[in-house]
Amino acid sequence: MDMNKQKPCPEKYKHCYGKNKWSFTSLTFQRSRFSARHHASFICGLIIILIVVFLSILSFWYTPYDAYQMDIRSRFLSPSFSHPFGTDEYGRDLFSRCMVGGQIALQVGIISTVIALFGGLVVGFLSGMSNKIVDEILMRLMDGLFAFPAIVFAIAIVSVFGADITNAMIAIGIVRIPIFARQVRNETISLKHRFFVIASQSIGTRLPVMIWKHFLPHIGASLTVLVTTNFAFAILSEAGLSYIGLGTQPPFPSWGRLLMESQNYMDRAPWLAIFPGIMMALTVLGFTLLGNGLRDFSDPRY
């Protein structure tokens, strides 16, 4: 009898047959792709994010006005058709500057999230896969890191290594490692005792393969939720740091920095204090809505 002959795939599962190497791209995502169209908050979030990403990327090549070029004659122009967000104390167009600010916000989001994600994966896997003592030490260290309010830890890093955007991004990333690490650790521990992992172990699968093939796909879905919410968090933190002058340095116009500079001209040009904030709130809203949607999809009860 031919043992290798496979049973034919049941009609019901035809659509995901051969795709489920990544459960998160096949089964979980299959379901989510189906329901994503009906999830209003997910769609709204996605649209907002796409607009912000489009404006930010566009600003590398094109802004309506030069974001850095001073033009004293057109200073403090209130919002109008030619300057939708008005102009600042040097006559620079605020809309163009907000577009460039989007670049910085996304950059901060991406880099700090990558740091938090990789740090969290490494610490989480180490903690979840090793014995109790290593696990305990790592988790207590993570507790310690988590005890620092994010902004305070970022200020500590920046005060030692100097105030610039790179240090701020790294600091924001490091502060968020515990959140990712805990999630990865808890899921690793619960997966470790599942039959498919034990079975895979028994046929001698090596650890890297195991992590890549069995652990990551299962953890992936919940990590995507953390990643989107982390973007929102990183953008808000960077804005806070830049507002007190410890994040983005001049002349780069991050949204937080624009708000800081606006405060000297509040009576003359209130729009300077309003529009960068709106841009920031919209972006954060986008990521929050996206995160809510993704959370619903990764929740099996949904």
Added chain:
Amino acid sequence: MLSFAIRRLLTGIITVFAVSLLSFFVFNALPGNPAQVILGLDADQSAIENLERELNLDKPVVLRYFFWLGDLIKGDLGDSTGYKKPVTEVIISSLPPTLSITILSLLLTTLISFPLGILSAKKHNKFMDYLITSISQIGLIIPGFWLGILFLLLFSVRFHLFPSGGYVPMTVNIFEWLKSIILPALSLAIISSSVLIRMIRSSIIENMNEDYARTATGKGVSERRVFNKHILKNAMIPVLSVFGLQIASILAGTIIIESVFSIPGIGRLLLYSVQRRDLPVVQGVVIWMAVVTILINFIMDMVHMTIDPRIR
């Protein structure tokens, strides 16, 4: 119950230990010789060596950590290089404004979030519920400091109702004191309330659908009594730990909000110290903040334990 308290206390102490380790690592990671930095570039070698011995810099790094930890436990955070005073003294002198804002903000948070959260849950899926939850969404997406700027624009630039910044101590004029801290406290309170309203709402709704609530109603207990005596009591248990987190986040929020309203509290102190590279003060404030956060969580767990019989 006692064993839970002791276990919780132990993890708290270990976390403080981890905090000290991380802080020491961050603040001593800087390349370069601190003695050289203090004495300047043209200091002669013997003076540097003397200071190195005084600061224990000639010892290995592990030993230095334990010396430093010993001082820390005694409450000695070193001397500020800018103020020429012990760091503890500098921090304590900046505490009153920060504490005023934090306490008032907590009070406002409680006054805003509990009534609105309960109302929202009672009117579940009605217009009032949608209104409250969508307004609270706004509080989740904007940073507290921008709300502060908007308040400044509205209340002090436009209507001249409040001062545009500064702090009046309570002992000088209690009315002016309140006026100087109400806007920063309110901006932080709105952000925290948004989180809490949602938490309170979902927790109450979850408990409304529990079997015990139905049983109590079936027994003939009046609806109001079921809500006040049974549901509310149980629903507050998870809210409590979120409330603890909010205390910590309000405290952290004061750092930036103090800059918006130019209030001379811990946040301003931290900022000045960073600008003047007064690292002992920065380190002191950072450790202080982390320890206070751990302490708040510990207290919240203890309160949790006393009201939730399941933990005992």
